[in-house]
Amino acid sequence: MTELQPLGTLLAVIDFGSIHLAAKSLYVSHSTASRQVRALEEHYGTPLLDRSSTGVVPTQAGLAVADFARRMIGESELLVDSFGGRFAQVEQLHIVTTTALGQTIVADAVHEVLAATDRLRITVSYADSLEALRILQRRRADVCVNFSVSGTDLVDVPGVATNVRVATRSLALLDSAHPLAERDHVSIRDIAEFPLATLPAGNTVRLQIETAMRRQGQVLSPALECSCPVIMAKAVTGTTMIAMMSERTLPGAFAAEAGCRAIPIVDENLDHRWIQVLTRSPQASSEGVDLLLGALRAQL
Numbered sequence: 001m002t003e004l005q006p007l008g009t010l011l012a013v014i015d016f017g018s019i020h021l022a023a024k025s026l027y028v029s030h031s032t033a034s035r036q037v038r039a040l041e042e043h044y045g046t047p048l049l050d051r052s053s054t055g056v057v058p059t060q061a062g063l064a065v066a067d068f069a070r071r072m073i074g075e076s077e078l079l080v081d082s083f084g085g086r087f088a089q090v091e092q093l094h095i096v097t098t099t100a101l102g103q104t105i106v107a108d109a110v111h112e113v114l115a116a117t118d119r120l121r122i123t124v125s126y127a128d129s130l131e132a133l134r135i136l137q138r139r140r141a142d143v144c145v146n147f148s149v150s151g152t153d154l155v156d157v158p159g160v161a162t163n164v165r166v167a168t169r170s171l172a173l174l175d176s177a178h179p180l181a182e183r184d185h186v187s188i189r190d191i192a193e194f195p196l197a198t199l200p201a202g203n204t205v206r207l208q209i210e211t212a213m214r215r216q217g218q219v220l221s222p223a224l225e226c227s228c229p230v231i232m233a234k235a236v237t238g239t240t241m242i243a244m245m246s247e248r249t250l251p252g253a254f255a256a257e258a259g260c261r262a263i264p265i266v267d268e269n270l271d272h273r274w275i276q277v278l279t280r281s282p283q284a285s286s287e288g289v290d291l292l293l294g295a296l297r298a299q300l
Contacts, residue, residue, distance in 0.1 A: 006039055009028070009037060010066060017055040018055045029103065029107045029108050046061045094141045095123070099126050101145050101248075122292075129148075132144050133149060133160065133278065142280065145278075148274040160279075162276060169273075172264075175259060178261075186264075188265065188270070191242045199227055233258045238259075
């Protein structure tokens with residue numbers, strides 16, 4: 001299965017015309033999908049994609065490898081079908097998470113787990129942090145990866161167990177030539193002087209910023225609202241706009257590659273926040289959940 005994954009990634013990239021959209025559809029990170037395509041190009045010794053600011057298109061060599069990939073994957077699926085009853089033993093696992101965490105931490109963890117076993121089927125759905133918690137509590141998901149929800153003490157939430165809780169900071173993402181780019185940190189007052197990009201209303205980091213700005217008598221009026229950290233990073237490049245997001249939700253070295261800097265927002269009006277990995281309580285013994293929790297701990 002592992003050897004077919006780069007070929008499947010290439011097919012998805014060609015179908016979507018975008019490495020980012022392909023990565024999202026496969027529940028892997030942008031960097032993972034890009035690395036898999038690069039590995040294929042190194043293996044075949046030729047570019048498989050023509051890359052531009054508007055997306056990607058396959059080269060002639062890329063089309064040839066895509067045809068090969070479809071045949072290989074199709075034959076593999078026929079072989080698997082021939083084993084029939086094996087599917088009755090495959091565990092189904094549902095993860096609910098936020099968009100930002102789903103595209104980074106969760107994507108990499110899911111990729112690691114699926115590369116290690118073929119006895120697991122994973123479904124990932126997206127919700128804001130509070131709704132994700134409610135979905136888990138209603139037992140409509142097996143694992144929840146979200147941000148801490150202000151005013152919610154998980155000790156008092158029935159049916160929920162905390163497995164991992166890691167502190168995270170709020171970051172200001174800005175162009176490397178931005179007037180604030182040389183700062184070690186910025187405050188709410190600093191960033192309020194510039195156009196702002198934020199996650200959609202209801203997101204926990206946005207709620208934190210909104211509350212902090214209200215305490216200073218300011219109103220948040222974002223120039224851009226977007227749930228995708230990669231799009232936000234591209235939007236601030238070459239502008240004075242500042243994107244506000246949580247630490248750990250920006251893929252790898254993407255900020256530097258895009259010509260941006262990620263600077264901590266340090267302000268007494270900001271509360272502490274955490275990324276949480278939650279499961280049902282009580283949780284039945286599950287090999288799939290154990291594998292996923294291990295992969296998530298490694299990412300955090």
